[in-house]
Amino acid sequence: MVRTATCPICHQPLAKADGSIPDTMPFCCKRCQQADLYRWFAGKYAIVEDLAPDRLAQEMFQSEDQDVNPE
Numbered sequence: 001m002v003r004t005a006t007c008p009i010c011h012q013p014l015a016k017a018d019g020s021i022p023d024t025m026p027f028c029c030k031r032c033q034q035a036d037l038y039r040w041f042a043g044k045y046a047i048v049e050d051l052a053p054d055r056l057a058q059e060m061f062q063s064e065d066q067d068v069n070p071e
């Protein structure tokens, strides 16, 4: 069963038509990545340990190939 991963900001599917994953995951694009960062700061440093992007990404895409650049 394939789980569809979606961007936590705009809720669009992360996977592109060819099945590849953007290197901005777990966000669909840099814009959403920055939006999340801004939201995080604006949220007065809310604790988000349970939503650590690295961990989420690992769980969501563990079946994908490994050449993703965490940047």
Ligand SMILES: [Zn+2]
Pocket (backbone or CB within 6 Å): 007, 008, 009, 010, 011, 012, 027, 028, 029, 032
């Ligand atoms: Zn997005």
